[in-house]
Amino acid sequence: MKVLLLGSGGRECAIAWKLAQSAKCDKLYIAPGNAGTSAYGENVAIKVNEFDRIADFCAAQHIDMIVVGPEDPLVNGIVDFMANVPGAPKVIGPTKAAAQLEGSKDFAKGFMSRHGIPTARYRSFTANEYDEACQFLATLQAPYVLKADGLAAGKGVLILPTLDEAKQELKEMLNGMFGAASATVVIEEFMSGIECSVFVLTDGEGHYKILPVAKDYKRIGEGDTGLNTGGMGNCSPVPFADAEFMQKVEERIVKPTIEGLKADGLKYKGFIFLGLIRMDRDIQCYHAGDPMVIEYNVRMGDPETEVVMPRIKSDLLDLLEGVADGTLDTKELVEDPRTAVTVVLVSGGYPGSYEKGKVMTGLDNELFTQAPVAPADNARKSILFHAGTALNAEGQTVTAGGRVICVTSYGNDRNEALAQSMRGAEIIKFDGKYYRRDIGQDLNRF
Ligand code: AMP
Ligand code: GLY
DSSP states (O other): OEEEEEEOSHHHHHHHHHHTTOTTOSEEEEEEOOTTGGGTSEEOOOOTTOHHHHHHHHHHHTOOEEEEOSSHHHHTTHHHHHHTSTTOOEEEEEOHHHHHHHHOHHHHHHHHHHTTOOBOOEEEEEGGGHHHHHHHHHHSOSSEEEEESSOOTTOOEEEESSHHHHHHHHHHHHTTTTGGGGSEEEEEOOOOEEEEEEEEEEOSSSOEEEOOOBEEOOEEETTTEEEEOSOSEEEESOTTSOHHHHHHIIIIIIHHHHHHHHHTTOOEEEEEEEEEEEESSOBTTBOTTOEEEEEEESSOOTTTHHHHGGGBOSOHHHHHHHHHHTOGGGSOOOBOOSEEEEEEEEOTTTTSOOOOOOBOBOTTOTTEEOSSSOOOTTOOOEEEEESSEEEOTTSOEEEOSSEEEEEEEEESSHHHHHHHHHHHHHHOBOTTOBOOSOTTGGGGGO
């Protein structure tokens, strides 16, 4: 098969690494890709929202399948667009209507309440309902959770400690703090517990596979302190996501989600990202230890993918073929039993402003591999997944984003995998480099 992968981050680098391993993959293109994806396929200078150009490229190169990395083209309707192009390839991803699960928090909350999926109690408000919104806030307990309805580049959620601050921020959100994205604001009750990311692959015919579970580290500082980022590291598996927890996730969340999509006529062939919380106290009719949904995303997570792909042993393209054809039930998903940890090296200043164009060294160290194959147990190699990198005019690899590069390692346990990634993180050098040294360490209490 000839495959076109859309996107340019660490997530796409990890998906490209995995697709390149497939015996079914004859040719892989990545649009636009980054300095790392070119190790696995051919980068193409087309942006993810240039649907016409993507369609033309697919026709010219006889592409069989498009795999969509980021949410943007999905929310913008790339699946529906290609469905109207004669001879267009299969697209892995939800339709525009189904992508609203990520594109609109109000839509996602409505979906969950319709289908009895455990989530925080909520109401949605627009600018002319400010007084009502304040009344609803007063019925909740601190802290207060405010969410911009639309896509806000991961910044649209505010958690406020006092009612006064919540009312103040609510006013600003409704007055356009996040532009059109916060014209509607979802107010919901606070859920207390520990989070994990569960990924489900579904074929739109009621079949699904639950992929390895990951835990994201979103804050910039060690010990989960400081500002939120896109994700500073990840590990998989997650010890508290044990068989009992996952049984509840499957029965209470995954199955009702798959059935709900069908009942609502939402066509969805692709990855569903469940942002879950394992409650540490009773809430509504649920108990401490139970899973509840924080949010849906309609794509893989980043940097979750940088540990999830290495933990899938099966051929990803074979699974995706099952997704496209509605035959996912005939495919097998085999997990790698090892632990994977990824550590993200970021530019100094991130998630605030930062400089780009810093020359990177150490990438060719023997500790690293970019071969499209999972390193063996005793290889003591780390995989480099490029996120924000580019080649400069002299052919040097330079930083080109906030999150620059991910160092993924396997181990028999989290400590072993983290120690290996720490060695890698030290070897790579660029001006202003920063990374967290504590990825996965909070899980040692489980
Ligand atoms: P989201 O953009 O929906 O992923 O929200 C960002 C982060 O805010 C989540 O990862 C949680 O840490 C936190 N969060 C969102 N909603 C809630 C909630 N109802 N209760 C507690 N934390 C929340
Ligand atoms: N790492 C969280 C996300 O991809 O949304």
